[in-house]
Amino acid sequence: xxxxxxxxxxxxxxxxxxxxxxxxxxxxxxxxxxxxxxxxxxxxxxxxxxxxxxxxxxxxxxxxxxxxxxxxxxxxxxxxxxxxxxxxxxxxxxxxxxxxxxxxxxxxxxxxxxx
Amino acid sequence: xxxxxxxxxxxxxxxxxxxxxxxxxxxxxxxxxxxxxxxxxxxxxxxxxxxxxxxxxxxxxxxxxxxxxxxxxxxxxxxxxxxxxxxxxxxxxxxxxxxxxxxxxxxxxxxxxxx
Numbered sequence: 630x631x632x633x634x635x636x637x638x639x640x641x642x643x644x645x646x647x648x649x650x651x652x653x654x655x656x657x658x659x660x661x662x663x664x665x666x667x668x669x670x671x672x673x674x675x676x677x678x679x680x681x682x683x684x685x686x687x688x689x690x691x692x693x694x695x696x697x698x699x700x701x702x703x704x705x706x707x708x709x710x711x712x713x714x715x716x717x718x719x720x721x722x723x724x725x726x727x728x729x730x731x732x733x734x735x736x737x738x739x740x741x742x743x744x
Numbered sequence: 745x746x747x748x749x750x751x752x753x754x755x756x757x758x759x760x761x762x763x764x765x766x767x768x769x770x771x772x773x774x775x776x777x778x779x780x781x782x783x784x785x786x787x788x789x790x791x792x793x794x795x796x797x798x799x800x801x802x803x804x805x806x807x808x809x810x811x812x813x814x815x816x817x818x819x820x821x822x823x824x825x826x827x828x829x830x831x832x833x834x835x836x837x838x839x840x841x842x843x844x845x846x847x848x849x850x851x852x853x854x855x856x857x858x859x
Contacts, residue, residue, distance in 0.1 A: 671852060
């Protein structure tokens, strides 16, 4: 299995531009999570999906952020318009089930820099 | 609500010395507990997990952790540190019995190994 695949690995964009981060979960995993990692705030859960349906988006910082999962093998996290404070590493993770002690498998992350 | 506290944001040991990374959790129901490792510019990798079976859990790379309910702790140990163990380590908790099973992460502990 190729694991959780994220693209791009690095993204540098100017303030005000739209940014789209992509994630392909492990085949057969029903849950998909988007996390953001910064030095100041550590790892923050932004949103997660179960069977392509958003379950909890309470961690999404504001309306500039949106996430979709059009099918079981693909999810996007979009920031529009981007701001310098959005600079962070964004991780996607998937797991086959929850409530039974399964761990998450994380992607390698997308390092976003907004200048 | 569930939470995790990692005591010590930085731990430094000599090669061959004991590694001890501390984690205390708070959970209103029996928890599932995890340790993850993050090497530079990589995603998080699962080291080990506690899922209410044996209280002493062995993981990859010679690490182990002991679940102590009376102390609400899940400290990570390794008898002899290697240079390759230098990384950031995250403790995480997920409360069993919930329908969504979000992982809550601690702030992380950076392990430095000196020759």
